[in-house]
Amino acid sequence: MRRLILASSSPYRRALLEKLRLPFESASPHINEEALPGESALELATRLATEKAHALHSQFPDAIIIGSDQVAECEGRQLGKPGTRAKALEQLLLCAGHPVTFHTGLCVLDGQSARHTTICEPFRVYFRDLTRLEAENYIELDNPLDCAGSFKAEGLGIALFEKMEGNDVNTLIGLPLIRLIELLKPYGIDPLTRN
Numbered sequence: 001m002r003r004l005i006l007a008s009s010s011p012y013r014r015a016l017l018e019k020l021r022l023p024f025e026s027a028s029p030h031i032n033e034e035a036l037p038g039e040s041a042l043e044l045a046t047r048l049a050t051e052k053a054h055a056l057h058s059q060f061p062d063a064i065i066i067g068s069d070q071v072a073e074c075e076g077r078q079l080g081k082p083g084t085r086a087k088a089l090e091q092l093l094l095c096a097g098h099p100v101t102f103h104t105g106l107c108v109l110d111g112q113s114a115r116h117t118t119i120c121e122p123f124r125v126y127f128r129d130l131t132r133l134e135a136e137n138y139i140e141l142d143n144p145l146d147c148a149g150s151f152k153a154e155g156l157g158i159a160l161f162e163k164m165e166g167n168d169v170n171t172l173i174g175l176p177l178i179r180l181i182e183l184l185k186p187y188g189i190d191p192l193t194r195n
Contacts, residue, residue, distance in 0.1 A: 002187055003063040007052040012147075012154075013068060016175040020191040029055035029067065041073040042103045046120045049105030053116060060111055064187050067107040070174050072149035074100040079149045088139050088150040089132075092160070096130040100149055104171045108183040117183055121176040123166030125153070130160065148174075 053067030
């Protein structure tokens with residue numbers, strides 16, 4: 001099997017890729033993740049996933065490189081990683097009672113040919129109405145400061161939602177595994193048929 005590289009330092013993405021039981025390495029791509037003027041959430045997630053994969057191409061020229069990035073959007077506003085409790089509270093109160101769409105860009109780059117395939121997988125969550133106290137308590141209990149949208153769906157964040165819509169719940173956490181398996185198959189990488 002070809003060497004497989006995850007272009008990410010995210011522990012969440014590493015844990016998701018480990019579910020496939022494929023041998024892989026991870027490396028941080030070190031790119032500028034700021035949005036370009038007028039760039040939509042979908043465009044940003046797609047571009048960043050592609051840039052992450054290409055950023056590691058010279059370091060791993062023979063590998064298959066996986067890049068992924070996620071941008072959340074609520075009421076026309078992009079939501080990144082909050083970084084602070086105050087920003088997390090602001091994001092959660094904005095999302096309360098509204099749907100939030102998570103755009104997760106996924107790029108698979110063939111290092112040998114430098115060709116890549118990039119897709120963007122949406123996932124939508126519907127936040128229930130939240131009081132300020134509930135949002136503050138959630139932040140204190142789950143500490144989601146490094147998560148787009150200020151919550152951890154794999155943790156207590158599930159208590160924030162009325163419902164979820166999407167093809168793959170892993171997309172919400174940051175790596176759409178169903179689509180990834182599909183994109184890896186042309187390279188002979190399949191978790192169910194590997195030797």
